[in-house]
Amino acid sequence: MLNQMDMLMASTHSTGPGVSGRLAMGFYASPSGNLRATLMEDAQRFPQIDLGLIESSRAGLASALRHGAIDLAIVIGEAPIPECKSMPLWTERILIALPEAHRLAANEIIYWTDLKGETLLLSQCDPGAEMQDLVIAKLVSPEDRPKIVRHDVSRESIKSFVALPLTLD
Numbered sequence: 144m145l146n147q148m149d150m151l152m153a154s155t156h157s158t159g160p161g162v163s164g165r166l167a168m169g170f171y172a173s174p175s176g177n178l179r180a181t182l183m184e185d186a187q188r189f190p191q192i193d194l195g196l197i198e199s200s201r202a203g204l205a206s207a208l209r210h211g212a213i214d215l216a217i218v219i220g221e222a223p224i225p226e227c228k229s230m231p232l233w234t235e236r237i238l239i240a241l242p243e244a245h246r247l248a249a250n251e252i253i254y255w256t257d258l259k260g261e262t263l264l265l266s267q268c269d270p271g272a273e274m275q276d277l278v279i280a281k282l283v284s285p286e287d288r289p290k291i292v293r294h295d296v297s298r299e300s301i302k303s304f305v306a307l308p309l310t311l312d
Contacts, residue, residue, distance in 0.1 A: 148181050148232065167195040169204040169216040171269040177233045178217060200269045220273040237274070242306045255281040261289040264301050 170178070186194065197204075197213055204216040205224040216224065223229045241248045247257055255278075263278065265271040275291055282288045294301065 148185065164191075165193045165195060166215075167197060167213040169197040169199055169207055169213040171198060171200060171204065171218065176235045219270040220276070237277070240302050240305045256287070258282070258289040259287050263289045263291050264304055265291060265293045266298050266301050267293050267295040268297060 182194070185192075195213075197207065199207065201218055201224075204213065204218060205227070207213045208216050208224060208227050216227075217232070218224070239253055247253050247261075250257070258278070259282070265274050271293055275293070278288060278291065294304075296304075
């Protein structure tokens with residue numbers, strides 16, 4: 144993973160051997176897990192690089208990439224961004240927020256099949272569509288899929304709604 148990130152960094156720098164300069168990176172998934180760890184390690188390994196972070200939608204990041212406003216974009220999913228080179232960096236677990244009293248709340252690991260009959264709240268914003276596609280890919284049979292309800296609110300708002308006894312249709 145670090146080697147692949149190093150390759151991306153090296154290919155986007157225009158100053159010298161890529162050990163100093165500015166790198167503009169776009170993302171739309173929360174910088175946690177592998178992304179956060181990689182950013183922290185690279186900040187220590189490359190202290191002369193000024194990292195600029197831009198959070199936007201997948202479409203916004205694709206446009207910024209094509210127009211040179213950012214050097215690279217970290218996005219979720221398999222679909223490539225048109226007119227851009229892409230490569231997989233890593234895989235991460237998906238976090239799920241549950242009310243404390245939920246039947247699955249005490250589980251350390253929740254399997255895809257555990258979601259059968261549940262209602263998932265997803266944002267209309269990125270990466271909501273990718274999450275919905277992932278659920279459909281993992282639970283192919285329509286009767287096994289959870290009910291997916293998407294709202295035009297932020298991920299943070301979705302987390303706030305988790306404990307409410309309604310689906311906000």
